[in-house]
Amino acid sequence: MTTDTRSVNQTITSDPSSSCDVELAAGPWEFDLVAGYGPGASEDDVIPDPVVRPGQLPAAYQRMDEEDLHARIRAAKESLGDRLVILGHFYQRDEVVRHADFVGDSFQLANAALTRPDAEHIVFCGVHFMAETADILARPDQHVILPNLAAGCSMADMADEDSVESAWEQLTEIYGTEPDASGRQPVIPVTYMNSSAALKAFCGRHGGIVCTSSNASTVLEWAFERGQRVLFFPDQHLGRNTAKAMGIELDAMPMVNPRKPLLGQTEQVLRDAEVLLWPGFCSVHKRFTVAQIEAARAQHPGVKVVVHPECPMPVVDAADAAGSTDFIRKFVAASEPGDVIAIGTEINMVNRLAAEYPDRTIFCLDPVVCPCSTMYRIHPGYLAWVLDGIVEGEVRNEIVVDAEVATHAKVALERMLAALPK
Secondary structure, three states, X not given: OOOOOOOOOOOOOOOOOOOEOOOOOOOHHHHOXXXXXXXXXXXXXXXXXXXXXXXXXXXXXXXXXXXXXXHHHHHHHHHHHHHEEEEEEOOOOHHHHOOOOEXXXXXXXXXXXXXXXXXXXXXXXOOHHHHHHHHHHOOOOOEEEOOOOOOOOOOHHHXXXXXXXXXXXXXXXXXXXXXXXXXXXXXXXXXXOOOOHHHHHHHHHOOOEEEOOOOHHHHHHHHHHHEOOEEEEOEHHHHHHHHHHOXXXXXXXXXXXXXXXXXXXXXXXXXXOOEEEOOEOOOOHHHOOHHHHHHHHHHOOOOEEEEOOOOOHHHHHHOOEEOOHHHHHHHHHOOOOOOEEXXXXXXXXXXXXXXXXXXXXEEEOOOOOOOOOOHHHXXXXXXXXXXXXXXXXXXXXXXXXXXXXXXXXXHHHHHHHHOOOO
């Protein structure tokens, strides 16, 4: 197996709109201890502190032939039987997804884990916040494993507990803490699933809730029944697109800056706000543009364009439809043979849909391949290594959320699970 060890900072310079390293390494272990998010990462990603969660993979698994890795994974699955469940996110590479017992988006996988109560080991082929969520919802005797601890999330790292607490203090100074005549609280915190367990716990402590891209509109309705306004973090685009679809004016959706007095706004703007947006984003979905949609329509008259709601608002407005990864999957499934579909989401999922429906023309809006670089860190080598560990009686890369954090986070997550997508 060969690897490309070029610098993770190498980018395409001929096109100023390009910000991805398209030379993806076959083995992400080369980058596990490098500051940043690894091969394929966007220059727009904000480097967190600490810069990366340490990853590790023994050299024997790095050198192992791909078919040998797959054989090891299959053998471990057969040996462990119902004691094991493997969850795979839609954005995972095909060579990992092929071994998953469940494939889905964050909401679906959170529910899927609950359907296998006999599984002693939940191996989450996704990123860190997803494994944390699985651990919070799992039984105390279940072990949640993230094959590569370096698989984080740049969006999740854009909202940290200290910054959210600071913003909350400023907001309570303005709004107070007493409910209005109808019993609605001054502000309800809503965090996207793409956030740390600590921020989910923050929402649980303050009467808030977690959302996914599947149920964001249901969650916002839930929040407005209980609050006069919403603090939505970390993804500004999902918050803006969802609230706009509910009829909320853009002027009532200011973006806050926790590092500035009054969060970078005037007191009147904050008082008039209905949704307070955090300045976070997904670096993959941020790349999609209206110009890409116009180019697709020019090249393919009659093309159907579907995008993820993490895309900027003008992109969502220009598309024919927008929704979660599961929505996009269903959109393609409902199409007809011969249809041309342009998709604005992560490339692994787009390629998988194109292979699944060869009688349609399916392509990614972004001509520069830009995968979720952190999802890309899950490689069959890591999966084989952690499964071999389970067979040998060793739990490797276990994710354990602090008990107090888990207690409060579970409150917000259970509210999320009850808020069924429309």
